[in-house]
Amino acid sequence: MSSQIINVLKKKVAKKTWDNWFSTFELKSVEDDRVVFSVANLFIKDWLQTKYGGVINRSIHEATGKELPFEIVFKNGELSKEETVVHQQAGSLLKRKPLMISNLNPEYTFENFVVGEENRALYEVARDVTRNPGKYNPFFVHGGVGLGKTHLLQAIAQETMTNFPDKKVLYITSEQFMNDMIQSIKENNIQKFRDHYRKRSDVLLIDDIQFLIGKKGVQTEFFHSFNELHDAGKQLIICSDRNPEELDNFHSRLISRFQMGMLMTIQQPEAETRFHIAKKLAQRESVNLPDDVAMILANNIDGNLRRLRGAIIKLIVHSSVYNTRIDISLASMILQSFASSSAVPSSQKPIDQIYDAIEHVMKISREDIKGNNRSKEIVLARQLVMYILKQHFGKQVAEIARDTGKQHPTVIHSIKKIDKSVMMGRGSTKILYDDLIGLLSSRSAAV
Ligand code: ADP
Ligand code: MG
Secondary structure: OOHHHHHHHHHHOOHHHHHHHOOOOEEEEEOOOOEEEEEOOHHHHHHHHHHHHHHHHHHHHHHHOOOOOEEEEEOOOOOOHHHHHHHHHOOOHHHHOHHHHOOOOOOOOOOOOOOOHHHHHHHHHHHHHHHOOOOOOOEEEEOOOOOOHHHHHHHHHHHHHHHOOOOOEEEEEHHHHHHHHHHHHHOOOHHHHHHHHHHOOOEEEEEOHHHHOOOHHHHHHHHHHHHHHHHOOOEEEEEEOOOHHHOOOOOHHHHHHHHOOEEEEOOOOOHHHHHHHHHHHHHHOOOOOOHHHHHHHHHHOOOOHHHHHHHHHHHHHHHHHOOOOOOHHHHHHHHHHHHHHHHOOOOOOHHHHHHHHHHHHHOOOHHHHHOOOOOHHHHHHHHHHHHHHHHOOOOOHHHHHHHHOOOHHHHHHHHHHHHHHHHHOOOHHHHHHHHHHHHHHHHHOOO
16 A cells, blocks of 8 residues: 555656656655655755645545655665766766756746847757757856846756756856865865866856956866866856956956857846746746736836846735735835835945844844854844855855854855755745845845
């Protein structure tokens, strides 16, 4: 009877989903008060719990006739290092490279990427790259903040993995590249680092390459990796907030290498596209945004799509807190708060803006955040401050350490911790984060 659970479940999910996410999912035991499953990867465990909890519950009910809660445990230690390597060569996506998946935001897919005429050509090339890795090499995409570069890159990564389950796809930010390099130098193991990038990736995607401006040593290392991969016909995809010539202080040989591939700009979306993006952004939060509301947002907020997202999050939060409908009058009110706050640009320092937002959303005072209290909420608030300084305001770890009076490792740990929750896409931390970003964006949004 118990083995039925898996059979029922398997029938309920699409084959592709099953192959991607459930291939290590096993029934461990059926007890009086719960059902226990196991999986071979921590990220997958959380992912299955949040995204497929409903269907798992329904399958248990159908197979056993009981409403038993379930638990997924991590098959600890079953994947030894050697086994991981074996899995990397054969088998399903998730056995091959569990750690790489965890870098990607599951929402950044082509399905969620709205294409207007402005970016049609870019979109077509991006899709083509996922079908023919190595064809446009490198593929270099540049454009302003919040226009969807990271989303596009991650969509390419995810689709390439689906199209070519045997290819090793590696998405990283150039900051990660640098940190890995520094770490390997500290550990006296630069060779391992080189192998990692040069031998272990068939498709390498590097986000925000402009971060390497002024960092000659890292650029040199990157140049060698780039050449080696390129010579071997491996696909490189790079994005930047500016075009290659504007990468001041970059080695000229690196710039000319970027220029020899396919260079494309990501354009600002027109109002019509913004309308569809607004609908899609709300849909991602499981909210159906009425057309008139999407229209008024699209017509009043241009440029940076993070602002559009900020406004939508604010609408959703407001309507759920005050139990009101999302309609034009609420949208106008929120747009007004955008307008009035942008008329008087915030002269506050980023950290003070964050303290204010946290006070508003979490009801935790800046004194508490700066103090020594180790209660769970306050610790979370502190970590959010550091994370938002990094993600939203683009601060470097050193600056964050200085502004918050924390040690480097604490800052790095905090950022990683929040990043994991936020990337996972669900849960209270993610909601808090969205809420805070919504508030902060609405204050800084120029309408
Ligand atoms: P960038 O990396 O260029 O700064 P992001 O990729 O972070 O921009 O995009 C900002 C937000 O806008 C993300 O939430 C992203 O999903 C969303 N977004 C950007 N472009 C699109 C698009 N064409 N369709 C749907 N959502 C988009
Ligand atoms: Mg980005």
